Amino acid sequence: MANNFPTGFSRGAVEELSRLKNEPAWMLQKRLQAWDSYEQTPFPLGRRGDLGTLRIFSNFKFQQLSPYVAASSDDTLSAPIAQSLQEGLVDQRSGLFVQDNASVLRTELSEELKSKGVILTGLDSAVRDYPKLVQQYFMTECIPVASSKYTALHAAFWSGGVFLYIPKGVDIEDPILAQIWLSAPASAIFAHTLIIAEELSSVRYVEEHNSSFAGEQPSLFSSVVEVYVKNAAHVEFSNMQDLGPNVWTITNKNAVHEKDGSTTWVLADLGSHAMLSYIGVGLLGNGSAGELVGVFFTDHDQRYSINTLSDHAATATNAETLVKGVLTGESRVEFDGMIRVRPHAQQTASFLSDHTLLLSDSCRAESIPGLEIGANEVSASHGATTGKIDEEQLFYLMVRGIAREEAERIIVQGFFEPVLQRIPLENLRARLRRSIVRRMGQGYESETDTWIDAQERWEVEGVDEYAVSLNSPKEDEEIQLAEY
Amino acid sequence: MESELIIKNLHANIEGKPILRGVDLVVKKGEVHALMGPNGSGKSTLANVVMGNPKYEVTDGEIWFKGENILEYSPDRRARMRLFLAFQYPMSIPGVSVANFLRRSLEAVREGNKPLEEGENPTGKAAKRRSIPPGEFRKLLQDKMRLLKVDNSFINRSINDGFSGGEKKRAEILQMALLEPEISLMDETDSGLDIDALKIVSESVNALRGPNLGILLITHYQRMLNYITPDYVHVMFDGRIVKSGGPELAFELEDKGYEWLKPTDEENGVVVNG
Numbered sequence: 072m073a074n075n076f077p078t079g080f081s082r083g084a085v086e087e088l089s090r091l092k093n094e095p096a097w098m099l100q101k102r103l104q105a106w107d108s109y110e111q112t113p114f115p116l117g118r119r120g121d122l123g124t125l126r127i128f129s130n131f132k133f134q135q136l137s138p139y140v141a142a143s144s145d146d147t148l149s150a151p152i153a154q155s156l157q158e159g160l161v162d163q164r165s166g167l168f169v170q171d172n173a174s175v176l177r178t179e180l181s182e183e184l185k186s187k188g189v190i191l192t193g194l195d196s197a198v199r200d201y202p203k204l205v206q207q208y209f210m211t212e213c214i215p216v217a218s219s220k221y222t223a224l225h226a227a228f229w230s231g232g233v234f235l236y237i238p239k240g241v242d243i244e245d246p247i248l249a250q251i252w253l254s255a256p257a258s259a260i261f262a263h264t265l266i267i268a269e270e271l272s273s274v275r276y277v278e279e280h281n282s283s284f285a286g287e288q289p290s291l292f293s294s295v296v297e298v299y300v301k302n303a304a305h306v307e308f309s310n311m312q313d314l315g316p317n318v319w320t321i322t323n324k325n326a327v328h329e330k331d332g333s334t335t336w337v338l339a340d341l342g343s344h345a346m347l348s349y350i351g352v353g354l355l356g357n358g359s360a361g362e363l364v365g366v367f368f369t370d371h372d373q374r375y376s377i378n379t380l381s382d383h384a385a386t387a388t389n390a391e392t393l394v395k396g397v398l399t400g401e402s403r404v405e406f407d408g409m410i411r412v413r414p415h416a417q418q419t420a421s422f423l424s425d426h427t428l429l430l431s432d433s434c435r436a437e438s439i440p441g442l443e444i445g446a447n448e449v450s451a452s453h454g455a456t457t458g459k460i461d462e463e464q465l466f467y468l469m470v471r472g473i474a475r476e477e478a479e480r481i482i483v484q485g486f487f488e489p490v491l492q493r494i495p496l497e498n499l500r501a502r503l504r505r506s507i508v509r510r511m512g513q514g515y516e517s518e519t520d521t522w523i524d525a526q527e528r529w530e531v532e533g534v535d536e537y538a539v540s541l542n543s544p545k546e547d548e549e550i551q552l553a554e555y
Numbered sequence: 556m557e558s559e560l561i562i563k564n565l566h567a568n569i570e571g572k573p574i575l576r577g578v579d580l581v582v583k584k585g586e587v588h589a590l591m592g593p594n595g596s597g598k599s600t601l602a603n604v605v606m607g608n609p610k611y612e613v614t615d616g617e618i619w620f621k622g623e624n625i626l627e628y629s630p631d632r633r634a635r636m637r638l639f640l641a642f643q644y645p646m647s648i649p650g651v652s653v654a655n656f657l658r659r660s661l662e663a664v665r666e667g668n669k670p671l672e673e674g675e676n677p678t679g680k681a682a683k684r685r686s687i688p689p690g691e692f693r694k695l696l697q698d699k700m701r702l703l704k705v706d707n708s709f710i711n712r713s714i715n716d717g718f719s720g721g722e723k724k725r726a727e728i729l730q731m732a733l734l735e736p737e738i739s740l741m742d743e744t745d746s747g748l749d750i751d752a753l754k755i756v757s758e759s760v761n762a763l764r765g766p767n768l769g770i771l772l773i774t775h776y777q778r779m780l781n782y783i784t785p786d787y788v789h790v791m792f793d794g795r796i797v798k799s800g801g802p803e804l805a806f807e808l809e810d811k812g813y814e815w816l817k818p819t820d821e822e823n824g825v826v827v828n829g
Contacts, residue, residue, distance in 0.1 A: 137698075392634050459796055461646070462610070463646055464646045464648055464649065465607070466606075466608055466610075466630060467642065467644075467645065467646040467648070468648070468660075469629065469630040469631040469634070470606050470631070470633075470634050470639075470640050470642075471631075471634055471656070471660040471663070471664075471730065471734070472634035472635045472663035472664040472666075472730050472734070473631055473659060473660060473663050474629075474631045474633050474663070475629070475631065477659070477663075478631075481648070481651055481656065481659070482651070484647060484650065484651065485648050485649055485650030485651035485713065486649070486650060487650070488649075488650030488651070489649070551651075
């Protein structure tokens with residue numbers, strides 16, 4: 072790793088980074104203001120009695136990290152990256168973006184899309200080439216710099232980054248794949264994604280977060296994703312996080328919508344030692360809609376905190392959030408899901424559900440769904456279930472000859488399947504299934520394939536797509552609100 | 556090895572409460588036994604205990620199958636020895652398709668009676684398993700479905716999820732047909748069925764009946780026995796088999812009910828199956 076950048080975060084480091092990148096004065100100013108905001112903001116600590124994910128982040132040794140690590144070479148892809156690109160969306164992608172640490176290694180876009188005016192480039196380059204757009208959209212309205220202490224740190228030290236602009240009326244059917252790699256220990260990566268989908272445009276975008284370094288020394292993966300969805304545009308954003316156990320992750324994602332705009336978020340959070348995830352849909356335009364489908368799997372001593380926000384601020388907006396996850400080992404998961412209906416946001420329909428399955432006695436999950444309703448013509452509900460695998464279900468499978476461990480895996484697969492069915496990209500679905508089976512421990516060699524083939528092969532009529540109910544002990548909370 | 560299920564003086568509790576209080580029964584391959592008795596007499600418990608349901612605690616007695624005492628075996632190992640239970644209340648497993656599950660189940664059962672270490676504690680490394688080629692499996696399944704007149708759409712649905720009572724019972728018999736057990740325990744397979752469904756299910760059982768299969772048909776009512784003629788009939792009362800006989804016993808029960816068989820005291824209540 073060619074890296075002479077000093078360890079630790081400071082105002083001086085911000086200036087040094089900006090100089091290194093040869094940035095215009097306005098970006099340096101933005102970074103410095105962000106640094107001031109970071110310094111002035113206390114660490115968020117969470118509630119008393121929660122499972123403590125925020126607190127362990129506040130004790131993370133940020134000052135032992137190097138804030139900027141360039142990739143060792145500007146052109147060659149390391150073996151793990153090359154390997155992973157082979158597997159990911161090979162034939163069907165219309166664009167490719169690869170970032171390794173702070174360096175953008177690849178930006179490729181089909182000629183057709185280029186000719187239509189689509190822009191896919193590193194955000195560093197966009198600062199030079201499209202300063203007006205960056206000034207207008209970068210950490211302003213969607214995720215303002217001072218949203219949290221961590222977004223401020225991100226704004227001060229961001230590097231590399233995806234800039235994707237889709238002009239009016241352009242549909243991007245084949246997905247654009249972005250891979251962001253963290254490959255240095257004791258470092259921080261601040262990956263930023265800025266997507267602007269103009270009126271009546273649409274895009275499918277897949278972003279993968281991976282790491283490829285060994286050892287105990289932790290690194291930080293900070294990610295901010297801002298999506299601007301203009302009139303009647305649609306953005307489908309899939310994010311697969313498969314980081315190693317030596318990575319701490321903080322991610323903020325938000326999409327803001329104009330009239331009739333819509334977003335589908337697909338989240339798969341599988342790795343990382345500790346992860347703080349904030350994800351939102353800002354429904355600012357009449358008739359706009361947001362959908363969030365998320366899966367997670369935690370094991371060992373993983374910590375995961377996911378915070379969703381459906382923010383209804385206009386008339387006739389819809390949101391649906393469905394998160395399902397499985398915990399094993401001594402992992403801890405906090406789910407905080409908020410539906411906010413602002414005054415005058417009439418005709419809102421908003422649904423949120425969170426289902427977790429606990430596979431061990433020492434894992435713990437806490438689910439806090441929240442509703443803030445300021446309008447009176449609203450249909451909103453939330454539900455959360457947490458339970459263990461039903462012994463009677465296990466017995467049933469075992470009586471059919473299947474050993475206990477495999478029976479558990481089958482039930483977990485079935486638990487995830489309805490959510491996986493809602494993931495639009497087949498390739499991503501298949502890889503997710505594989506990752507889940509792998510994480511469930513040492514299965515039979517053929518097992519992953521059995522699951523995948525069986526699902527794909529028999530998929531003629533589909534497999535109960537919305538079978539959500541689990542016959543396990545559950546705590547159900549359903550609140551129906553209509554006209555009060 | 557002779558495929559015999561031998562139950563000797565079996566006692567079992569659930570949550571400390573004794574349910575089975577000394578059951579003796581022998582079921583051989585090729586035989587059909589009907590086990591009758593009033594609700595709460597322990598019929599379903601017997602089926603569950605024979606399969607190793609961990610909810611029940613065996614406090615005394617033995618269960619032998621194919622010459623091995625299987626009492627310490629896990630349920631999956633018992634199944635891999637080709638012991639089968641058609642459940643009274645089959646569990647639904649959302650998100651797992653019937654086809655997918657049956658293929659894995661068949662692969663497991665074909666592996667046979669493996670020692671505990673291999674069968675139950677995968678060693679950490681990915682174990683090799685003989686998988687059944689999809690084409691072969693599909694053909695096998697479709698043959699069985701044709702035999703039992705099961706609709707094709709079955710296989711794409713989640714296991715028992717949203718199935719009607721009749722569909723669940725037919726799915727159990729489809730599994731039995733596919734897995735080819737040597738001894739099958741059928742727990743109240745007739746309950747919850749209307750007369751048409753009962754006919755279909757009974758025909759299916761008759762289609763599978765033969766010299767290679769022993770059946771213990773657990774039923775509360777005599778009506779299924781109008782369609783399936785058992786070789787032996789046993790009556791269970793308070794956790795024991797109190798009377799055994801030929802098929803005519805079932806008709807006698809229909810006329811006289813169960814009360815006349817109620818044991819008056821501990822001693823003369825026990826009749827060992829002949």
